[in-house]
Amino acid sequence: MRNTENAALNEKLMRAAAQGNLEAVKKLVLRGTDIYFRDQHGDTALSLAAGNGYLDILEYLSSVKKNEIT
Known part of the structure; x- marks a missing residue:
């Protein structure tokens, strides 16, 4: 991905998690x-x-982090 696309996706992720x-x-x-x-x-x-x-998002993102390590 290009940097501008990365930045836009990162901002969308932050907004989605916050909401x-x-x-x-x-x-x-x-x-x-x-x-x-x-x-x-x-x-x-x-x-x-x-x-x-938002515990559902917290649990999901935590599981993604664990899966990346193993």
């Missing part, structure tokens, strides 16, 4: 979006989901 949109988060992860991306405030999709109480 509790699990389906959008899943689609973006499948497209290869960087789940470790940090915005200008140091937030990640995982931290935004956790901070807004």
Whole structure:
């Protein structure tokens, strides 16, 4: 992916996680979006989901992280 496309996808992932949109988060992860991306405030999709109480997204992103390691 190109840098501009990466940036747009990362922003979409952050927004989807912050708004509790699990389906959008899943689609973006499948497209290869960087789940470790940090915005200008140091937030990640995982931290935004956790901070807004979206446990389903928190669990999903945590499982994606585990699967990447193994």
